[in-house]
Amino acid sequence: MTLTESSICLNDIRLYAFHGVLEQERRVGGEYSVSIRVHYNIYKAMETDNVADTLNYAQLLKIVKREMAVPSNLLEHVAGRIGKTVFHEFPQAEAIDLTVTKLNPPMGADCAGASVHVHLINDKTLQ
Template identity: 25%
Template sequence: MSQDKIILSGLRFYGYHGVHPEERTLGQIFVLDLEIGLDLSPAARTDDPSQTVNYSEVYKDLRDVVQGNSYKLIETLAQKVAEVVLCRDKVLWVRVTVKKPAAPIHGANFDFVAVQVYREKPPAS
């Protein structure tokens, strides 16, 4: 399997995810980091954009997932993001990190809480 990847880091979206009702009402910033695994050699060899993944389109998909839905768990959000990315042609695997900088942990001082999922595209039948 190819070790090539496209990296999208520090993508910020305003979303309405959380266990507490006020999180789903008021919303907050979520930060996503993605590694998208695919074979980049055809694109590198041909200089043809159609041989890779258009990360502008991926960004729009991510925005739609984060801003268009509401989940109690960032684990669910990470899974939904992974599912959307894996639907793209050429993508073999994806690693998604969802960071929640303003997680409601009373009295805690931290940069963020996060979850990370790794998902692979199922083999073709």
């Protein structure tokens, strides 16, 4: 069997946070959704069935919650912090697909949210 691609995903994590350019957003806060896919080689975990051989999604959730708790003006900044922390704490991570969505943006439109999506590559795994 050949493994060609693998990842771990946390989908639509719902959080309350205090991000935004407007003072009201940072004071009152709002609802957010975060979805993250971390690409890494899961082959060893497939063979061993040992949690020590995988990227622990409970730890990944802690990272997302911790970084979302730090207020920022921009969702881009939040996404960058999450990415840097994931790569720091999980050096085996090869790439990240991350979407941070403000579910009720203050822009006078009826929409499902405003998002930032990034695809980040861990430069350390390119060597």
